[in-house]
Amino acid sequence: MVFTGAGVSAESGLRTFRDSDGLWEEYRIEEVATPEAWHRDPAKVLRFYDLRREQVLAAQPNAAHHAIASLQAHFEVEVVTQNIDDLHERAGTTRVLHLHGEVLKARSTVDPTLVVPLNRPSLALGDRCPLGSQLRPHIVWFGEEVPLIPEAAALIAQADHLIVVGTSLAVYPAAGLIHYLPRSAPMYLIDPNDVEVARGGTHHIKEKASVGMPALASSLIAQLSGR
Ligand code: APR
Secondary structure (H helix, E strand, O other): OEEEOOHHHHOOOOOOOOOOOOHHHHOOHHHHOOHHHHHHOHHHHHHHHHHHHHHHHHOOOOHHHHHHHHHHHOOOOOEEEOOOOOHHHHOOOOOEEEOOEEEEEEEEOOOOOOEEEOOOOOOOOOOEOOOOOEEEEEEOOOOOOOOOHHHHHHHHHOOOOEEEEOOOOOOOOHHHHHHHOOOOOOEEEEOOOOOOOOOOOOEEEOOOHHHHHHHHHHHHHHHHOOO
């Protein structure tokens, strides 16, 4: 299992949220990433995600995304990501679960299961779903349910190894997923900074993702496929 956050895409030019130059230093969550913000000023919320969508469309997967994809040739790999970009998929990873939504998709405001692809930078007021309702970004906002948590927990509970890359583990319920990992399974954390991890025996690789992930992938491939 690979569990990723914004840090895995930082070297692709996509800002993280809580680092010194993070998005939440510049934007107020209450104004752009809550259902209340959407009801108060939908145009402002749409502008915020248009900008992020533009950045995602212009970004490329980095060495960390490619290293994760390369593991698939040797192991069964599942990625659970908090990221709304499609860089894991563009690097060739086939099984990716997006806990917090996908910025290249839009969702109906009357039927949340009605999700449509959005391969253009802008989503505007007046863009309607097939049922005629205003489309909103297909993002899980603060204060909203995270419907894929049970599926992600079930996957992590079956894992032989867990690799955590580029997440501050500050946002719940996603951060709680590490506790579903079987006690016997090793957990690796790749992050150049300190991260509070409430799980003993975690191997913290204090490197940027583009360095730490290829190195770990090679050593796991050598170690495990040698059996
Ligand atoms: N390589 C690896 N890790 C990095 C790198 C890098 N190049 N650069 C930064 N990091 C690490 C930081 O040290 C930090 O621990 O990535 C982490 C990013 O943490 P956050 O900004 O909090 O992002 P994330 O954990 O993904 O946020 C979780 O919060 O804002 C919401 O919905 C949003 O999905 C997001 C959730």
